Amino acid sequence: MLYYAWTEALRTLRNRRYTIFVVLFPVALYLINAGIYGDQPGAAGVRQSVYLMVQMAGYGALGASMMSSAVPWAQERRSGWLSHLRITPLPGWAIVVTKLAIAMLLVLPSLVLVFAVAVLQQGVSMPLGRWAALAAVMWLGAIPFVALGLAIGSLLSPEAAQPAAVLLVFALSLLGGLWFPVEVMGGTFQAIAELTPSYHYAGLGWSVVASGGLALGDVLTVTGWGIALGGAAAYLYRRATVRA
Amino acid sequence: MNAIVFDHVSKRFGDVLAVDELSLTIAAGATVALLGPNGAGKSTSIGMLLALSRPTRGTIAVHGRTPERAVLAGEVGAMLQQGELIPELSVRELVELVRRLYPAPLGLAEVLELAGLTELARRRAGGLSGGQAQRVRFALALAGAPRLLLLDEPTAAMDVESRRRFWDSMRAYAAGGRTVLFASHYLAEAEEHADRVIVIAGGRVVADGTAAQIKAGAGGQVVRFALGEQPAAGLDRLPGVTAVEVGAGIATLRTRDTDATLAALYRDTALDVRDLELSGLDEAFLALTGRS
Numbered sequence: 001m002l003y004y005a006w007t008e009a010l011r012t013l014r015n016r017r018y019t020i021f022v023v024l025f026p027v028a029l030y031l032i033n034a035g036i037y038g039d040q041p042g043a044a045g046v047r048q049s050v051y052l053m054v055q056m057a058g059y060g061a062l063g064a065s066m067m068s069s070a071v072p073w074a075q076e077r078r079s080g081w082l083s084h085l086r087i088t089p090l091p092g093w094a095i096v097v098t099k100l101a102i103a104m105l106l107v108l109p110s111l112v113l114v115f116a117v118a119v120l121q122q123g124v125s126m127p128l129g130r131w132a133a134l135a136a137v138m139w140l141g142a143i144p145f146v147a148l149g150l151a152i153g154s155l156l157s158p159e160a161a162q163p164a165a166v167l168l169v170f171a172l173s174l175l176g177g178l179w180f181p182v183e184v185m186g187g188t189f190q191a192i193a194e195l196t197p198s199y200h201y202a203g204l205g206w207s208v209v210a211s212g213g214l215a216l217g218d219v220l221t222v223t224g225w226g227i228a229l230g231g232a233a234a235y236l237y238r239r240a241t242v243r244a
Numbered sequence: 245m246n247a248i249v250f251d252h253v254s255k256r257f258g259d260v261l262a263v264d265e266l267s268l269t270i271a272a273g274a275t276v277a278l279l280g281p282n283g284a285g286k287s288t289s290i291g292m293l294l295a296l297s298r299p300t301r302g303t304i305a306v307h308g309r310t311p312e313r314a315v316l317a318g319e320v321g322a323m324l325q326q327g328e329l330i331p332e333l334s335v336r337e338l339v340e341l342v343r344r345l346y347p348a349p350l351g352l353a354e355v356l357e358l359a360g361l362t363e364l365a366r367r368r369a370g371g372l373s374g375g376q377a378q379r380v381r382f383a384l385a386l387a388g389a390p391r392l393l394l395l396d397e398p399t400a401a402m403d404v405e406s407r408r409r410f411w412d413s414m415r416a417y418a419a420g421g422r423t424v425l426f427a428s429h430y431l432a433e434a435e436e437h438a439d440r441v442i443v444i445a446g447g448r449v450v451a452d453g454t455a456a457q458i459k460a461g462a463g464g465q466v467v468r469f470a471l472g473e474q475p476a477a478g479l480d481r482l483p484g485v486t487a488v489e490v491g492a493g494i495a496t497l498r499t500r501d502t503d504a505t506l507a508a509l510y511r512d513t514a515l516d517v518r519d520l521e522l523s524g525l526d527e528a529f530l531a532l533t534g535r536s
Contacts, residue, residue, distance in 0.1 A: 003340060003344045004344075004345065007338075010332070010333065080327035081327065081330060083296055083324055089346055091316065
């Protein structure tokens with residue numbers, strides 16, 4: 001089963017769509033934006049280079065968690081690879097647990113790379129405890145998105161899951177303020193943003209870098225979405241794999 | 245112990261009755277062909293044996309257990325008709341992945357050798373031809389050294405040479421006392437590679453026995469040749485012949501014993517026999533499955 005997990009990780013890391021859009025894209029965007037605005041004061045009361053770091057790490061983690069779950073899962077259901085796994089002694093629960101664990105693991109490169117570039121290129125520095133807290137919230141906060149990815153993969157065909165996942169990543173990034181601060185987009189937009197898990201996910205990161213603490217509203221919203229999407233994913237996963 | 249027991253098994257998909265009160269028993273160690281036209285219920289039966297679907301009625305036992313338990317215990321391996329591989333993984337990684345899920349698998353080198361994949365081990369699955377991918381799926385089916393190997397139309401995408409090698413490997417694997425059940429609509433394959441042939445049509449068993457018994461049961465084999473202007477008199481008295489038809493210069497003999505009929509045809513008649521054709525199981529099979 002460990003080898004199964006290893007091959008799951010390997011196949012995603014070898015997938016160009018994952019490496020380019022999810023790992024390299026946020027780093028490149030960070031370098032460009034921070035290069036231009038890095039020294040200005042940022043929206044959360046920190047330097048712009050720090051604000052952007054959270055933004056891009058959040059975007060990368062969001063993309064990684066959804067892209068590494070939704071599309072491969074939809075493809076496996078359709079292509080018969082899932083059937084092949086199900087006729088081995090691997091129990092059904094082990095498949096979904098492995099997928100969750102690996103999707104979570106594959107969130108880390110996006111986070112770590114953006115952090116590393118921020119430190120090396122923009123000279124961002126924080127106490128070690130704050131780095132640890134930031135990594136922890138941004139990692140665990142990705143759980144709702146992994147669940148959303150699995151739900152999409154269980155619900156849709158591979159042809160539909162691909163654009164659906166991409167659109168959702170874009171929409172959640174945009175609404176969550178992972179590309180521009182939501183404040184620049186007007187009142188209605190901001191009201192919608194307040195409801196999304198991505199806005200509060202980024203909020204977790206911004207409060208950690210600004211104050212070392214967390215806002216209760218962010219924690220509750222992300223947790224609530226995590227429970228709701230986790231439930232939906234579990235239900236849809238069961239429905240997709242039930243033996244007729 | 246019996247490897248497989250179907251006890252009055254039916255499977256319904258909506259309005260379609262894919263398997264209809266199917267009962268059969270397969271002894272451990274046998275190599276059995278499940279023969280039938282498309283839609284006969286072959287894949288549905290194999291799917292139920294693998295616990296991929298459940299019977300609507302009736303019970304199935306694999307080595308005396310439910311299919312679910314047999315699969316979890318690693319007793320079953322299968323090559324399904326549909327089953328793409330993970331394109332980003334290499335042949336070796338795929339085989340290793342499946343091999344390690346079984347409690348007592350074959351060695352990696354042995355699996356690659358049996359499936360003729362030793363040279364392709366480092367290739368990514370995404371770059372394989374259809375026939376090569378088929379060999380990988382065969383490798384995945386036997387990697388865990390299952391006691392029961394199920395093959396659903398295993399040679400569908402293979403050329404003649406790959407087929408020959410495939411059957412050689414299958415025999416080598418079956419020789420260890422393992423049970424093999426393969427579905428096919430290639431009749432010659434069933435005749436050549438199985439100890440026993442089960443013909444199904446419309447979800448029911450329509451014939452069951454050795455290939456020779458099935459041919460005899462369906463009215464024998466057929467010998468056909470170009471007669472031209474030569475007289476047909478006496479053909480009906482050749483040994484084994486049960487019926488003679490002559491039309492457009494072609495003689496068609498139905499026989500219970502092809503060897504005796506042919507020997508007599510050449511030895512005891514003065515006929516100039518041209519364009520000789522023999523057919524057996526094909527016609528037997530059409531007669532059987534068309535009738536039901």
